[in-house]
Amino acid sequence: MSNEDQNYQTCEACGVSAEMGFIIKEGDDVAEVQIFANGKDALTAELNNYLALAKEVNKNFKHEVTPLEENSQELTARIQFECSAEKLIFELKSRSLAK
DSSP states (O other): OOOOOOOOOOOTTTTHHHHTTOOOOTTOOEEEEEEEOSSHHHHHHHHHHHHHHHHHHOTTOEEEEOOOOTTOOEEEEEEEOSSHHHHHHHHHHGGGTOO
16 A cells, blocks of 8 residues: 555535535534515514524524614624534525525
8 A cells, every 4th residue: 555645636516615615613603694674574584584493403592683673674693502513504504594
């Protein structure tokens, strides 16, 4: 058997390198979500979709949301999970909600 150094190259055709960008780091358990909509009610409705998804990943999540006014058009929510892997699962699943 040979101990030669090998140079690995990514395969651009299969797209693997694009999906391999996720790294699980200890303590990286907070996902930040930005939602854009017209008005407090629309923002709250969209936020509820993200919170329902977070609950599917782990019921024991915590969240905080920027203050909203009736004419707000942007909302930022921070969702904290119990571990980094849960955050990663949430981020991957929430791609279907992003518009």
